[in-house]
Amino acid sequence: MTAPPTAPLRAPLTAHAARLAALRTELAARGLDGFVVPLTDEHMSEYVGSYAQRLAWLTGFHGSAGHAAVLADRAAIFTDGRYTIQVRAQVDGDLFEYQDIPATSATDWLAAHAPAGARIGHDQWLHTRSWARTTAAALAARGAELVATETNPIDAIWQDQPAPSLAPVEVHADQFAGRSSADKRAALAATLRDRKIDCAVISALDSIAWALNIRGRDVDHTPVALAFALLHADASVDLFTAPEKITPAVRDHLGQGVRTHDRSAFAAHLATLTGKRVQVDPASGVAGIFNALEAGGAKIIEGRDPCVLPKAIKNPVEIAGTQAAHRRDGAALTRFLHWVKAQPPGAEDELSASDQLLSFRRETNMLEDLSFDTISGSGPNGAIVHYRSSPATNRPLEDGSLYLVDSGGQYRDGTTDVTRTLAIGTPSAEMQDRYTRVLKGHIALATAVFPAGTRGGQLDSLARAPLWAAGLDYAHGTGHGVGSYLAVHEGPQRIASSAAYAGSDEPLVAGMILSNEPGYYKTGAYGIRIENLVLIEEADVPGAEKPMLRFRELTLAPLDRDLIEPSLLSAHEIAWIDAYHARVRAELGDALPEETRGWFEAATAALG
Known part of the structure; x- marks a missing residue:
C-alpha cells in the first residue's frame, strides 16, 4: 500500500472557498457552466x-485517486473506499459534496445535476477518450454539452502554480536494467511490424523510462522524466521533452536512433502523421492525443502500450537487483523495528518515527529516494488507509496502541514497499485476533500454487477468507505490481476483486513482482496491514500436468510476535512463519549492528 505526497491535512477553508469562487468566475467568463x-x-x-x-x-x-466536478451552484469530490476518512478531513463538506466511487462517478453526478443546455468543460489532455465519449453521451441525454477547453481554467487562476520540472534526465545503466535500450526498442519494434503498425505513441512516463533506460526526478518518489515518445517500426524513437533536460551524457546514451524534440512540439508533430497507422493505448493515451492524430489524418489503432508487459516481467538482472535492494532495505527496516520496540511508550510520535526510519535507510548510502511518503499511523490514525501525518494530526506511539508503518525505498537496483504493524506496549486480545487473521490471509496468498494464466482477481479471496469468517474485510486491493527503480505502483497485474480494480484480470506471469498486503481497519481505533513484495516464479510440482506458478518472498523483516495469537494458526501457518523468520535471520543477520542482534534473534525465533 502506498500513499501520495505529504501535505497538511487541511489548508485554511477560506483559501479553498476563494479558489472555488475564482474558478466559477473563470468558467463564466469562458461561457462554461x-x-x-x-x-x-x-x-x-x-x-x-x-x-x-x-x-x-x-x-x-x-x-492518489479522485476527481471533482464543479457546477455554478454545487460541487462534488469523488473518492473510493481508501479515502473515506481522509477526504472528509481534508475537504470542506460545505464546498464539495462527498461522493463514493464506484457507487457514483463524476459522469453520473453531472448527468443528474447539470442543467439543460449547460456547457461542461474538460481539459482534453487530462482525460481518456473513453471518458470523454461516455460523459458527452450522458450529458447529451440531459440536453447538456461536454466542451474541450483550449487551456485549463485552473491554470489561469492558480497564481503561484509551479512550472514543470526541468531536472536533468539520468542514464539508467545496463548493469541495473539488464538489457540495453537498443535491444528493448528492437523487440518492441518487431511487435509493431507484426501488426503492420508504423509507430506507437508512448505517453506513460514509466514506459518511456523503461524503453530508453533513462530515469528522472520530475515526480516525487517516482524516478521518471516528463516526456512523450513515438516508437517507430524501424526501432527509432522521437522523444519530446524539455531541451534543458538532455545532458551530453544522456545524448550519447540515447544515440542516433533517438531524435529529441521540445515537449511543447508533441501535439503539432502528431498532426503530421497523415496516413500513418498509429497505435495508441486507450488507457494511458489522453483524448488530446487521439484528437491531434485524427485532425492530422492518421489511422488510429487502439492497442496496449507495448512496453507494459515486458516492463512488468523482470529479467534476471532486475530480479537479482531487487533481491539485493530488499536485503539492504530489510536491514534498515529491521533496525527501525528494534528502535520502535526499544522506546518507552509515548516517547516517540508518528513524525519522529518516520524520520528515524528515513535515517536508517539513508545510512545504507544507496538510497536515491523514498518510493512514496511514509505512512506512519498511530492508534486511530492507522485506520486511515492512506494516512498522512502532519504536525496537526501527529500522535504519540502510546501504550496499548498499534502503530502501522508503510514505507519503501528507491534504489538503483530495485524498488521496495513494505508494511509492518507493531504493538506499543501490551495489545488487546481483539488486536491480536485481528492481526492474526490478517496474517493468516497473508500466508494463504503467499503459499498459493496456481496454474500459469491465473488472474489476480482469482487469488484475492484467499487473503480475505480469514477475515470474512469473522464478518470482517478491508476496502482496498490485496496486491499491486512494482517496478524496478520505477513506479511503486506498476501494471498491468494486480491482485484484487475483478469488479473493483483494473488489472485484476491480467494473467500472472513468472518474473512479475506484486505486493501481498491484506489489512483490517477499525475506524477510530487502529489499523493493521502486513505487506511483503513477492516475485512470481515457476513452481516445481511433482506430477503436475500443466505449468504451475508460486510466489517467492522478496521482503525481509520480522513480523511482530506480540500480535500473533498461535491458537488461531494451523501447523502449516506456524511452519510458514518459522521458515520465513529463519530466512530473514539468515539473510539479514550479518548486516545488522551488534546492538540489534539480541532483539533480532528473539524476534525471529520459532513460535513452537
Whole structure:
C-alpha cells in the first residue's frame, strides 16, 4: 500500500472557498457552466508533478485517486473506499459534496445535476477518450454539452502554480536494467511490424523510462522524466521533452536512433502523421492525443502500450537487483523495528518515527529516494488507509496502541514497499485476533500454487477468507505490481476483486513482482496491514500436468510476535512463519549492528 505526497491535512477553508469562487468566475467568463478536475496529468499518471496537482490545490484533497466536478451552484469530490476518512478531513463538506466511487462517478453526478443546455468543460489532455465519449453521451441525454477547453481554467487562476520540472534526465545503466535500450526498442519494434503498425505513441512516463533506460526526478518518489515518445517500426524513437533536460551524457546514451524534440512540439508533430497507422493505448493515451492524430489524418489503432508487459516481467538482472535492494532495505527496516520496540511508550510520535526510519535507510548510502511518503499511523490514525501525518494530526506511539508503518525505498537496483504493524506496549486480545487473521490471509496468498494464466482477481479471496469468517474485510486491493527503480505502483497485474480494480484480470506471469498486503481497519481505533513484495516464479510440482506458478518472498523483516495469537494458526501457518523468520535471520543477520542482534534473534525465533 502506498500513499501520495505529504501535505497538511487541511489548508485554511477560506483559501479553498476563494479558489472555488475564482474558478466559477473563470468558467463564466469562458461561457462554461461547469468543469471536471481530475487528479492525473497528461500521462494519466497516478502520482503527478507539483505543476499538475490541480485537484489538491482546488479542494485540499491529497489522495492518489479522485476527481471533482464543479457546477455554478454545487460541487462534488469523488473518492473510493481508501479515502473515506481522509477526504472528509481534508475537504470542506460545505464546498464539495462527498461522493463514493464506484457507487457514483463524476459522469453520473453531472448527468443528474447539470442543467439543460449547460456547457461542461474538460481539459482534453487530462482525460481518456473513453471518458470523454461516455460523459458527452450522458450529458447529451440531459440536453447538456461536454466542451474541450483550449487551456485549463485552473491554470489561469492558480497564481503561484509551479512550472514543470526541468531536472536533468539520468542514464539508467545496463548493469541495473539488464538489457540495453537498443535491444528493448528492437523487440518492441518487431511487435509493431507484426501488426503492420508504423509507430506507437508512448505517453506513460514509466514506459518511456523503461524503453530508453533513462530515469528522472520530475515526480516525487517516482524516478521518471516528463516526456512523450513515438516508437517507430524501424526501432527509432522521437522523444519530446524539455531541451534543458538532455545532458551530453544522456545524448550519447540515447544515440542516433533517438531524435529529441521540445515537449511543447508533441501535439503539432502528431498532426503530421497523415496516413500513418498509429497505435495508441486507450488507457494511458489522453483524448488530446487521439484528437491531434485524427485532425492530422492518421489511422488510429487502439492497442496496449507495448512496453507494459515486458516492463512488468523482470529479467534476471532486475530480479537479482531487487533481491539485493530488499536485503539492504530489510536491514534498515529491521533496525527501525528494534528502535520502535526499544522506546518507552509515548516517547516517540508518528513524525519522529518516520524520520528515524528515513535515517536508517539513508545510512545504507544507496538510497536515491523514498518510493512514496511514509505512512506512519498511530492508534486511530492507522485506520486511515492512506494516512498522512502532519504536525496537526501527529500522535504519540502510546501504550496499548498499534502503530502501522508503510514505507519503501528507491534504489538503483530495485524498488521496495513494505508494511509492518507493531504493538506499543501490551495489545488487546481483539488486536491480536485481528492481526492474526490478517496474517493468516497473508500466508494463504503467499503459499498459493496456481496454474500459469491465473488472474489476480482469482487469488484475492484467499487473503480475505480469514477475515470474512469473522464478518470482517478491508476496502482496498490485496496486491499491486512494482517496478524496478520505477513506479511503486506498476501494471498491468494486480491482485484484487475483478469488479473493483483494473488489472485484476491480467494473467500472472513468472518474473512479475506484486505486493501481498491484506489489512483490517477499525475506524477510530487502529489499523493493521502486513505487506511483503513477492516475485512470481515457476513452481516445481511433482506430477503436475500443466505449468504451475508460486510466489517467492522478496521482503525481509520480522513480523511482530506480540500480535500473533498461535491458537488461531494451523501447523502449516506456524511452519510458514518459522521458515520465513529463519530466512530473514539468515539473510539479514550479518548486516545488522551488534546492538540489534539480541532483539533480532528473539524476534525471529520459532513460535513452537
